[in-house]
Amino acid sequence: MSLRKIEASFEHICDGCGAVERTASTSRPKYWADLHILQDAYDYQGCAVADGSVKRLLCQECKSYVSEAANEAIETRRAALAKGGADGDA
Secondary structure (H helix, E strand, O other): OOOOOOOOOEEEEOOOOOOEEEEOOOOOOOOOEEEEEOOEEEOOOOOEEEEOOEEEEEOHHHHHHHHHHHHHHHHHHHHHHHOOOOOOOO
């Protein structure tokens, strides 16, 4: 008779690129990030009717891309507003 111990593991899958990281705990893998955009979903009359939040688990590489894109978008928007664009248009 033989005995084999199989450790429990958890797969964390990046919502950006699909990368898989296996860990022994349910905690987010090292260097990964949770992206949360908390917002409401509105009906045609402008009333909040549901949770429209966006939640993503991102690997280190996707986290860097998302962070860079968000910073660039905010800088572009601020620059356009500083030039007098009412809607952020340059």
